[in-house]
Amino acid sequence: MKAFRIIGLGLLGFVLPQLAAQEFMDRLDEALTITLGNDNIRARLSGLLDLEQYYFTPEAPGLIYSGGHSLFNPRLTLFLDAQIGPHIYLFAQSRLDRGFDPSDANLEVRPDEYALRVSPWDDGRFSGQAGRFASVVGNWNTRHWSWENPFVTAPLPYENPTAIYDSEAPESIRDFTQGVIESKYEYIPAIWGPSYATGASVSGRLGKFDYAAEVKNSSLSSRPETWDATADGIDHPTVSTRMGFRPNAMWNLGVSASEGVYLRPEARATLPVGRGIGDYHQYVLGQDLGFAWHHWQLWAEVYEIRFEVPRVGSADTMAYYLEAKYKFTPQLFGAVRWNQELFGSVPDGAGGRTAWGSDVWRTDFAVVYRFTAHAQIKLQYSLQEEYGQESKLGHLMAGQFSVRF
Amino acid sequence: MRFRHFLRIAGVILALAGAARAESVIEGHVVLPKTRTTPVVNKRYEIVTKGGVVAPSPPVAVVYLEGPFPKPTTTPVAQMVQKDLLFTPALLPVQTGTKVEFPNMDDTYHNIFSYSPAKRFDLGRYRPDEKPVPSQVFDVPGMVTLRCDIHEHMRGLILVLETPYFVTTDTDGRFRLTGLPPGRFKLKAWLSSKTTLELPVEVKVDATLQVNFP
Numbered sequence: 001m002k003a004f005r006i007i008g009l010g011l012l013g014f015v016l017p018q019l020a021a022q023e024f025m026d027r028l029d030e031a032l033t034i035t036l037g038n039d040n041i042r043a044r045l046s047g048l049l050d051l052e053q054y055y056f057t058p059e060a061p062g063l064i065y066s067g068g069h070s071l072f073n074p075r076l077t078l079f080l081d082a083q084i085g086p087h088i089y090l091f092a093q094s095r096l097d098r099g100f101d102p103s104d105a106n107l108e109v110r111p112d113e114y115a116l117r118v119s120p121w122d123d124g125r126f127s128g129q130a131g132r133f134a135s136v137v138g139n140w141n142t143r144h145w146s147w148e149n150p151f152v153t154a155p156l157p158y159e160n161p162t163a164i165y166d167s168e169a170p171e172s173i174r175d176f177t178q179g180v181i182e183s184k185y186e187y188i189p190a191i192w193g194p195s196y197a198t199g200a201s202v203s204g205r206l207g208k209f210d211y212a213a214e215v216k217n218s219s220l221s222s223r224p225e226t227w228d229a230t231a232d233g234i235d236h237p238t239v240s241t242r243m244g245f246r247p248n249a250m251w252n253l254g255v256s257a258s259e260g261v262y263l264r265p266e267a268r269a270t271l272p273v274g275r276g277i278g279d280y281h282q283y284v285l286g287q288d289l290g291f292a293w294h295h296w297q298l299w300a301e302v303y304e305i306r307f308e309v310p311r312v313g314s315a316d317t318m319a320y321y322l323e324a325k326y327k328f329t330p331q332l333f334g335a336v337r338w339n340q341e342l343f344g345s346v347p348d349g350a351g352g353r354t355a356w357g358s359d360v361w362r363t364d365f366a367v368v369y370r371f372t373a374h375a376q377i378k379l380q381y382s383l384q385e386e387y388g389q390e391s392k393l394g395h396l397m398a399g400q401f402s403v404r405f
Numbered sequence: 406m407r408f409r410h411f412l413r414i415a416g417v418i419l420a421l422a423g424a425a426r427a428e429s430v431i432e433g434h435v436v437l438p439k440t441r442t443t444p445v446v447n448k449r450y451e452i453v454t455k456g457g458v459v460a461p462s463p464p465v466a467v468v469y470l471e472g473p474f475p476k477p478t479t480t481p482v483a484q485m486v487q488k489d490l491l492f493t494p495a496l497l498p499v500q501t502g503t504k505v506e507f508p509n510m511d512d513t514y515h516n517i518f519s520y521s522p523a524k525r526f527d528l529g530r531y532r533p534d535e536k537p538v539p540s541q542v543f544d545v546p547g548m549v550t551l552r553c554d555i556h557e558h559m560r561g562l563i564l565v566l567e568t569p570y571f572v573t574t575d576t577d578g579r580f581r582l583t584g585l586p587p588g589r590f591k592l593k594a595w596l597s598s599k600t601t602l603e604l605p606v607e608v609k610v611d612a613t614l615q616v617n618f619p
Contacts, residue, residue: 026550033445035442042443044444044447079447081445089448091447093449134449249513249530250514250532292514293530294528295527295530297530330525330526370520373520
């Protein structure tokens with residue numbers, strides 16, 4: 001832990017003076033771009049270095065996995081973007097970090113995204129893509145990188161663990177409604193991050209409308225270990241779609257829907273007799289909004305989610321957030337985000353109904369300063385309250401230093 | 406009668422002076438740097454992928470006459486357009502005090518900004534039909550690097566010069582500076598942020614001077 005901090009501070013000390021030389025970064029950018037075949041093949045290697053420090057009480061919130069009250073989380077992400085002729089585009093992403101979500105585990109290297117896209121027409125009416133890539137659902141996935149996201153953490157719908165356990169079916173309703181009582185990593189959120197699952201998609205624009213649809217190997221709530229095609233196979237594909245409407249450049253509105261199987265193969269042995277994991281689905285309906293005008297940017301997403309839970313029935317939840325960002329000066333901007341997740345009720349086994357999770361709200365505040373076009377620092381404070389059967393307040397302070405190259 | 410005669414003489418002198426200026430020319434050639442690396446557009450999370458690839462302008466140089474020239478009495482206006490996700494022109498020389506407009510000719514938002522010491526600004530997100538056209542006055546000499554907060558690959562340069570006598574070379578490096586005042590000056594050729602060549606020149610009335618930068 002200490003070693004990580006020392007390395008982080010060392011990097012910060014080394015990197016900051018370099019950042020003054022913005023031209024150095026621009027030259028590095030040029031050096032990492034190659035063109036071949038009379039400019040018909042172009043490839044660019046780029047990256048993002050994030051050094052994050054979290055402080056939290058009383059425990060690590062969301063998808064942060066740490067037994068203590070603080071966590072240092074370094075992350076190096078490398079991207080490859082390649083254009084082959086005018087109609088073929090390739091991209092890949094690989095990360096060195098302590099887990100897909102911040103954790104106190106050891107450093108590891110993972111290939112997180114790779115995809116091939118073919119766009120036969122120049123007007124954007126149709127593109128087909130195959131590989132492992134972020135879901136088309138909603139609007140946060142398109143801006144989830146630390147450089148674009150004004151916060152250190154994701155919005156609540158993408159990182160609040162629910163009582164859904166994906167590797168084992170609950171033994172009873174009572175077992176299910178106890179909520180998150182074991183290791184937090186055993187549970188899944190309504191949507192897990194950008195959901196880099198494996199599959200294929202089509203997308204395009206027709207006038208003021210745009211469309212996207214994908215077939216992938218795991219549901220939106222499935223954990224990162226299932227995203228690779230070799231993990232749990234492709235026997236139970238998830239189908240997701242988004243229809244967008246842009247009346248002008250200022251507004252971007254969308255509706256999304258998704259249906260897929262969220263239980264993992266190891267849950268089979270715990271299912272009721274005669275049932276398979278394909279009998280239990282996750283259904284997602286989503287509405288999203290994006291607005292931008294001069295120095296203002298606003299986003300909102302609302303998700304209505306249903307899990308079909310063995311021995312329980314339908315477990316519904318609704319999660320949403322509203323986010324605003326404002327640039328005070330060319331280099332300083334601030335953001336505020338209101339998040340909430342509300343849980344429906346399930347039969348309690350005694351003729352009544354009971355909530356299957358604790359409702360939660362969270363307010364995030366962040367301020368970001370950009371030193372150059374390649375380096376920025378971000379500070380975030382979040383206040384969260386679970387207000388189900390008992391009220392529980394949580395605080396998070398997070399800092400993030402990012403270098404983009 | 407005498408006054409009318411005086412006016413006639415003054416008119417002839419002014420006309421001659423104007424003609425002399427118009428015919429004082431420096432022309433020549435600058436050896437340009439190699440072609441710039443072609444940028445790769447990041448389209449990872451774009452739902453709509455337009456075909457085609459960006460084709461940036463080939464390298465050019467800015468040739469200018471340095472000397473104690475007066476500032477403009479009115480605000481000159483220049484334009485740097487965003488079209489096909491590129492700045493056009495990619496390199497724009499202006500005199501200090503010039504107002505540069507940034508019309509958006511694409512069907513998407515742009516967000517032009519600069520962190521250069523000579524001019525820090527951020528225009529925010531603005532539409533293709535934005536009125537008035539977003540603009541900035543460049544009143545400090547130096548190099549201003551422009552970027553777009555939405556389209557990472559976009560780069561533009563504004564070279565703010567303390568002279569009204571400048572010209573951008575063509576893509577072969579040829580240039581022609583006209584309407585110059587007579588006198589001894591430094592002729593400079595800006596090739597990049599690291600490379601500015603200079604040569605002493607003497608501009609004579611009604612003469613064309615040949616200058617080549619190696």
